[in-house]
Amino acid sequence: MMKSFRDRLPAPAGQRHDLSPWSVLKQSMGKELTRITMPVVFNEPLSFLQRMTENAEYYPLLVQANNSDDPVNRMELVTAFIVSTLSSNLDRLNKPFNPLLGETYELQREDYKIVCEQVSHHPPISALHMESPSVIFEANLCPKLRFSGTQIIIKPEGRMSLTLKRLQETYSWSHVNCVVHNILVGKLWFEQNGQMHISCKQSSLQASIKFKPAGSDQRDLHRFEGHIIDGDERKIRCVFGKWTEYLKVAPYHDLDHSPRRTSEGPRKMYAKLNRLTQSLTVGSSPAGKSSSAEDDNLVHPDWRLLWEANKRPEHSKDHYNFTMFAVALNELPEGDELQRLPRTDCRFRPDIRKLEEGDLDGAALEKSRLEEQQRERRKALKKEGKQWEPLWFKETPEGSWAFTGQYWKREFSAAPEIF
Numbered sequence: 001m002m003k004s005f006r007d008r009l010p011a012p013a014g015q016r017h018d019l020s021p022w023s024v025l026k027q028s029m030g031k032e033l034t035r036i037t038m039p040v041v042f043n044e045p046l047s048f049l050q051r052m053t054e055n056a057e058y059y060p061l062l063v064q065a066n067n068s069d070d071p072v073n074r075m076e077l078v079t080a081f082i083v084s085t086l087s088s089n090l091d092r093l094n095k096p097f098n099p100l101l102g103e104t105y106e107l108q109r110e111d112y113k114i115v116c117e118q119v120s121h122h123p124p125i126s127a128l129h130m131e132s133p134s135v136i137f138e139a140n141l142c143p144k145l146r147f148s149g150t151q152i153i154i155k156p157e158g159r160m161s162l163t164l165k166r167l168q169e170t171y172s173w174s175h176v177n178c179v180v181h182n183i184l185v186g187k188l189w190f191e192q193n194g195q196m197h198i199s200c201k202q203s204s205l206q207a208s209i210k211f212k213p214a215g216s217d218q219r220d221l222h223r224f225e226g227h228i229i230d231g232d233e234r235k236i237r238c239v240f241g242k243w244t245e246y247l248k249v250a251p252y253h254d255l256d257h258s259p260r261r262t263s264e265g266p267r268k269m270y271a272k273l274n275r276l277t278q279s280l281t282v283g284s285s286p287a288g289k290s291s292s293a294e295d296d297n298l299v300h301p302d303w304r305l306l307w308e309a310n311k312r313p314e315h316s317k318d319h320y321n322f323t324m325f326a327v328a329l330n331e332l333p334e335g336d337e338l339q340r341l342p343r344t345d346c347r348f349r350p351d352i353r354k355l356e357e358g359d360l361d362g363a364a365l366e367k368s369r370l371e372e373q374q375r376e377r378r379k380a381l382k383k384e385g386k387q388w389e390p391l392w393f394k395e396t397p398e399g400s401w402a403f404t405g406q407y408w409k410r411e412f413s414a415a416p417e418i419f
C-alpha cells in the first residue's frame with residue numbers, strides 16, 4: 001500500500017500585517033544569509049535543509065531519463081528535471097530557518113533516499129546527497145544575498161551534479177539568480193533571472209537556458225527559453241516554458257539550412273507577425289499575456305510537453321504557499337521510524353515545530369535560545385582550538401562536500417545535542 005502523508009499543516013500561517021521586510025532588512029545590508037535575523041513571522045516552518053529536498057518532487061523525470069536510450073532525450077529530461085526543481089519557489093516568500101551547524105535531515109520516498117547536513121555556518125553551506133537505483137544527485141548550496149534598491153538578489157553558489165547510473169552519465173549545472181521584488185512597499189514577488197548551463201560530460205550535449213525578466217508588461221513573467229546544443233555547437237532542440245508551470249521541447253529548425261524551410265517559413269513569419277501586432281494592440285492586458293504562450297506553440301507546432309507542475313493544495317495560500325510535497329516534510333513519523341532518526345534531524349527543532357503549530361511567540365523564544373546555544377558551542381570550540389567537523393560529509397580537495405555513506409548505518413550516538 002502507498003504510504004500516505006498529511007495534506008495540510010496543523011495551523012495556518014501567522015499574519016505579518018503591515019510589517020515590511022525592509023523595516024528589518026535595512027540593518028542587514030550586505031550580510032550573509034545566516035547573519036540576518038528576522039522575526040519569525042517572516043519564516044516558513046521548514047529548515048533550509050528541508051527546503052532543499054524539494055528538489056526531488058519531480059524525481060520520476062530522472063527515472064525516465066535513466067531508462068532512455070537516446071542521449072538527446074536524456075538531456076531533454078534532465079533539463080526538464082532541473083527546471084522543475086525551481087517550481088516550488090513560486091510565491092514562497094517566507095524565509096526558511098537557517099540550519100544550525102550539524103543539523104541534518106533525511107527523506108525517503110519512492111525508491112530514493114536523501115541526506116542533508118549543514119556543514120558550515122559562516123559561510124552557510126548545506127550539503128545534499130540523494131541516491132536511488134537510477135541516480136545519484138549531489139548539491140552543495142551557499143546562498144548569497146545582495147540588496148539593491150527595492151529588491152534582494154539571491155546568488156545561490158555551489159556545485160550541482162547528477163549521475164544517471166545505468167550508463168554512468170554525469171550532468172552538472174549552474175544556478176541562476178533569483179530576485180525578490182518590492183521589499184520596500186507593495187506585494188513581494190519573485191523571479192528567476194539569468195542564463196543556466198547544463199552539460200553532460202559523456203555525450204558532450206549541453207543545454208543553455210535563459211530565464212527572462214518579466215518585463216514591464218509582465219508578458220514574459222516566469223518564462224524561459226533555450227536550446228540543447230550538440231558537441232559541434234549545433235542547436236538541435238528548442239526548450240521553452242514557464243518554470244512555474246511547464247516545460248516543452250521542440251526540434252530546432254535552422255531557418256537557413258533546414259530542409260523544412262518552405263513549410264516552416266511562412267508559419268514562423270505568421271507567428272512573428274502575430275506576436276508583433278498582438279504586442280502593439282493588446283499590450284499589457286491579460287489577453288496579451290496568454291497569447292505569448294499561444295505564439296510559442298505556433299512557432300514550434302511540433303512541441304512535446306515533458307513536465308507540468310503539480311497543483312498546489314487547496315489551502316496552500318494560508319499555509320505559506322506550500323506544495324503538497326512541502327506540507328509533508330516536517331511531519332513527525334511514528335514508532336520505529338521516529339526512533340531511528342538522529343537527534344540532529346530538523347523535525348526535532350522546537351522553533352520550527354512551534355511555528356507550524358501557529359505559536360509565534362513560542363517559536364521566537366525557541367529560535368533565539370537555539371541561536372544563543374549555537375554561539376556558546378562555537379566559543380567553547382574556539383577555546384579548545386578545535387574546528388567543527390561535519391559528521392556525514394567530507395570536504396574534497398576541490399572544496400566541495402562529498403557524502404561518506406556512513407549515515408545509513410544509523411549509528412547516531414556521536415550526533416551532537418544541538419536543539
Ligand SMILES: CC(C)CCC[C@@H](C)[C@H]1CC[C@H]2[C@@H]3CC=C4C[C@@H](O)CC[C@]4(C)[C@H]3CC[C@]12C
Nearest residue numbers: 021042089092093094095096143154156175178
Ligand atoms: C522576508 C523576505 C523578503 C526574505 C525572504 C527570502 C527568501 C524568499 C529567500 C532566502 C533564501 C532563498 C533561496 C536560496 C537558494 C535557492 C536555490 C535556488 O536554486 C532556487 C532558489 C532558492 C531556493 C532561494 C529561494 C528564495 C529564498 C528562500
